[in-house]
Amino acid sequence: MCCEVYRTVNGSHQVELPLSVITCLFDTCKKSRKKETGGILIGCYSSDLSKAHVHIATTPPKGSIQTSNTFYRSNTGLQNVLNRSWTEDKYYIGEWHFHPGAAPIPSQTDISQMIQFAKNIDLNCPEPILIIVGGKPNKMSLGVYLFKKNDMLIMVNCDPRSI
Numbered sequence: 001m002c003c004e005v006y007r008t009v010n011g012s013h014q015v016e017l018p019l020s021v022i023t024c025l026f027d028t029c030k031k032s033r034k035k036e037t038g039g040i041l042i043g044c045y046s047s048d049l050s051k052a053h054v055h056i057a058t059t060p061p062k063g064s065i066q067t068s069n070t071f072y073r074s075n076t077g078l079q080n081v082l083n084r085s086w087t088e089d090k091y092y093i094g095e096w097h098f099h100p101g102a103a104p105i106p107s108q109t110d111i112s113q114m115i116q117f118a119k120n121i122d123l124n125c126p127e128p129i130l131i132i133v134g135g136k137p138n139k140m141s142l143g144v145y146l147f148k149k150n151d152m153l154i155m156v157n158c159d160p161r162s163i
Helices: 019-032 078-086 108-119
Strands: 003-007 014-018 038-045 051-057 091-100 129-136 139-147 153-156
Touching: 003 019, 014 019, 014 139, 019 051, 019 091, 019 129, 019 139, 038 078, 051 078, 051 091, 051 129, 078 091, 091 108, 108 129, 108 139
Parallel strands: 014 051, 091 129
Antiparallel strands: 003 014, 038 051, 038 091, 129 139, 139 153
16 A cells, blocks of 8 residues: 545545655654654645645754654745745645654644644645654554634544554
8 A cells, every 4th residue: 555545534535645754754753752843744635625645744844943742843944845846736735743652632732723824825725734643653653634714623534553
């Protein structure tokens, strides 16, 4: 299988994650050990926004702040990455980060931030995706979430993987 597919409970939305992206997420989290880490997601949506395909998950940009319970993503270098992606019809579609030793469930801060991203017309990302990696280096799992402008959080079925 080349990718894992996550769907909303009612099947209205779908997120496709290539195994290469999942491997990148898990490897980045292992390297961060007990510190939070993260980056942005780059990919594309279907014309009706019902399907998203994640092509790239960046590693933490230079200047990001990582502690055992917080991650503040820097924007350093991201515009260059996005500019290159745009030439291939790939765009910013969301965020990802690691909750070391914890479940891959968004905090209230995560939810508030993603709702603000969904409302921010300058981001041109009406339905941002949040991927959270949770757990310990020897047993990690994913939580995949979709946010809409109407403030309604739609949880995508999670198919936890362990490595």
